[in-house]
Amino acid sequence: MAEVIRMPLLSDTMKEGVIAEWHKKVGDKVKADDVLADVETDKATMEVMPYVDGTLLYIGVEKGKAIPVNGIMAIVGKEGEDFQHLLDAKESSEKTANDSKNITPAEAPAPEAKAPAADLSSIDATAVRMPLLSDTMKEGKIAAWLKEVGDSVKADDVIAEVETDKATMEVMPYVDGTLLYKGVEAGNAVAVNGIMAIIGKKGTDITPLLEAEKNGGTAPQENKKPSAPAAESAPAAPGKEQQQPPATDDASPDDDSRIKASPLAKKIARDKGIDLSQVKGTGDGGRIIKRDLDNYTPAAAAAPAQAASQATGGSESHTDIPLTQMRRVIAQRLGESKFSAPHFYLTISVKMDNAAAARTQLNQVSPVKISFNDFIIKSCAHALKKHPAINSSWMGDFIRENHHIHIGTAVAVPDGLIVPVVKFADQKSLARIAEEAKMLVGKARDKKLQPQEFTGNTFTISNLGMMDIDDFTAIINPPDSCILAVGKIEPTPVVEDNEIVIRQIMKLTLSCDHRVVDGATGAAFLQTLKGYLENPVTMLL
Secondary structure: OOEEEEOOOOOOOOOEEEEEEEOOOOOOEEOOOOOOEEEEOOOOEEEEOOOOOEEEEEEOOOOOOEEEOOOEEEEEEOOOOOOHHHHHOOOHHHOOOOOHHHOOHHHOOOHHHHHHHHHHHOOOEEEEEOOOOOOOOOEEEEEEEOOOOOOEEOOOOOOEEEEOOOOEEEEOOOOOEEEEEEOOOOOOEEEOOOEEEEEEOOOOOOHHHHHHHHOOOOOOHHHOOOOHHHHHHOOHHHHHHHHHHHHHHHOOOOOOOOOOEOHHHHHHHHHHOOOHHHOOOOOHHHOEOHHHHHOOHHHHHHHHHHHHHHOOOOOOOOOOOOOOHHHHHHHHHHHHHHHHOOEEEEEEEEEOHHHHHHHHHHHOOOOOOOOHHHHHHHHHHHHHHHOHHHHEEEOOOOEEEOOOOOEEEOEEEOOEEEOOEEOOHHHOOHHHHHHHHHHHHHHHHOOOOOHHHOOOOOEEEEEOHHHOOOOOOOOOOOOOOEEEEEEEEEEEEEEEOOEEEEEEEEEEEEEEEOOOOOHHHHHHHHHHHHHHHHOHHHHHO
16 A cells, blocks of 8 residues: 655745655655655754555656655655545645656556546545654654644644654644644644644535545545535534544633643643642743643652552552653664663773863853863864764675764653754864854754754764763664763872872773674774873864
């Protein structure tokens, strides 16, 4: 059954994507995790995967041309399968004069497939599909609906907030009309390219669209000529289903409808049992936002106390915590990394006295406060230039040596871990690195990072020194071949010139993928890194 691959929303400002490169051609066999194409957006160039196995039957436009968000990029299905009905059923916003030119003779439609297609194309409605919001995303969870069935919406309205494995982002319909249908209730997930919602003219019968989705894009025969009563009643069914959840929320004893708060904040408050009237809002006009709930300590303190009281008297109890999209992907990707990449570990001690003195002097003139982590990012960037093998990736049947240096820094967030990336770190000053890193960490904790800000890393740093950890080993963050674990800086007695002196010592542990990096290569990198940290002035050369 043929599957439509649509242009994903790869940034919050993206309206269309330009095909920078096709990696497959019509007739090629593709796997779910193959890269079909490189897409250039207003922010970055990213890879697009089909998420289905099959044969590439159709390519929407040639290299160098643009496709609007949610427009058809490609179609994947069984070899020789007819797919013309999928093209005929495209929404009016996706139709272009080049559609027919891109169909090769081998792809010409069978005449009998046109009847059901005509029914779908005549429907005055647009399916809003779950966009690909990160390179690892397989599905998105609806964090909150901002519109209800029956509401009028504009093309640039935010209809929903979607939680992915990396961030919570806003989704817009890109068409005007009435919200006729919502695919799932808030809290449930929709697969990438699955129907999130349907926008169209009020009163439109959307049953054929939903049936076509179930049947892989083919409208059933009985829906060819819907009667007038069916056309009138069909919108009511989806509308009735989707209006039920808000009724349940309103019936809740904690009615937050009159409190000025974002929809996401209200949802989090209901899920966590937080009384919004006790929360001080820091948003515009005192509006309560997600950050206010993350920083709300009374509720956080009350939860353990309540759990403790329930567990008294020798009774057994537990709490089952549903997996977030982020935690699910962390488990999957780091599990794959740990058990597929042969890790080995190298630890070195670094004297940070000179770095501490240099940091103090620099912070007297720097426009932004420079942290020790910023020093480490800068030092790693310089060391990676001298040891490109560390800045490489295992690609299965070849090793990719990256000529650019993009350093990711692991940041702990309530749902797990995310790695914002400082791009071209070797070309930036310490002050610029400090400014950018601070901005990225703030956005990560507010779940406002965009895909281009947490992808593309070639090397990763995980720093737990500020949490009083002496040293530790980290799991490699794909596609990197190495990750640096940073411990705390601690006064330590050392022997110099046969005398015991106190030095500020920091331990660094490099986790290496032995398929790419050998022990001597990793050790040489650490020696170079140590030299930069112990004598920061050498980074000026």
